[in-house]
Amino acid sequence: MKRTDYISWDEYFMGIALLSAMRSKDNNSQVGACIVSPENKILSLGYNGMPIGCNDDDMPWEREGDDLNTKYMYVCHSELNAILNSPHNDLTGARMYVTLFPCNECAKAIIQSGIKELIYLSDKYHDTHASIASRRMFNMTGVKYRAYQPTGREIHLEV
Numbered sequence: 001m002k003r004t005d006y007i008s009w010d011e012y013f014m015g016i017a018l019l020s021a022m023r024s025k026d027n028n029s030q031v032g033a034c035i036v037s038p039e040n041k042i043l044s045l046g047y048n049g050m051p052i053g054c055n056d057d058d059m060p061w062e063r064e065g066d067d068l069n070t071k072y073m074y075v076c077h078s079e080l081n082a083i084l085n086s087p088h089n090d091l092t093g094a095r096m097y098v099t100l101f102p103c104n105e106c107a108k109a110i111i112q113s114g115i116k117e118l119i120y121l122s123d124k125y126h127d128t129h130a131s132i133a134s135r136r137m138f139n140m141t142g143v144k145y146r147a148y149q150p151t152g153r154e155i156h157l158e159v
C-alpha cells in the first residue's frame with residue numbers, strides 16, 4: 001500500500017516558496033515565489049533581493065528616511081525575480097505560489113507573463129493601495145487568486 005502522509009502539491013510549492021524566502025537579506029520581509037506549470041513542474045523561483053551586480057553590503061536596507069536611501073528604490077520583489085529569472089520564456093497558464101500578496105507592479109508583470117493563478121500566504125498589506133490595485137487588475141484580467149489554506153503540517157529540514 002502506498003504512503004498516505006505525503007505532502008500535497010500546494011504544501012510542496014508553498015514550502016519551496018518559503019525555503020526560497022530564507023535566502024532574502026531583507027531584515028523586515030523575506031518573500032519567496034515559485035512558478036509552476038499546469039503539469040506541476042517548477043518553472044522558476046525567486047526571492048526579494050538587490051539587482052544582480054548591486055552589492056548587498058553597499059545597498060540600503062532601511063524602510064524609512066530619504067527615498068534614495070531606502071531599500072524600496074532598489075530591491076527586486078520575489079515575484080519579479082521569479083518571472084525574470086525563469087529559463088522558460090513562456091509562462092502562459094502557469095500558477096505562482098508566493099509568500100506575500102503581490103504589489104501592483106508585480107501584478108502587472110504577472111498578468112503580462114500569462115500566469116493565470118496566484119496562491120498567496122500572507123496578505124499583511126491587504127488594505128494598501130498597492131494591494132487594492134493588484135486585486136483590481138487581477139479581477140479585470142481573470143487571474144485567479146486564493147489564500148493558501150494552512151494545513152498545520154510542520155516540515156522540518158535539517159541540513
Ligand SMILES: Nc1nc(=O)n([C@H]2C[C@H](O)[C@@H](COP(=O)(O)O)O2)cc1CO
Binds near residue numbers: 079
Ligand atoms: N509581494 C511582495 N513581494 C516582495 O518581494 N516584497 C519585498 C520588497 C521588500 O524587500 C520587502 C517589503 O518590505 P517591508 O515594507 O515589508 O519592510 O518585500 C514586497 C511585497 C509586498 O507587496
Ligand SMILES: [Zn+2]
Binds near residue numbers: 077079105106107
Ligand atoms: Zn512587487
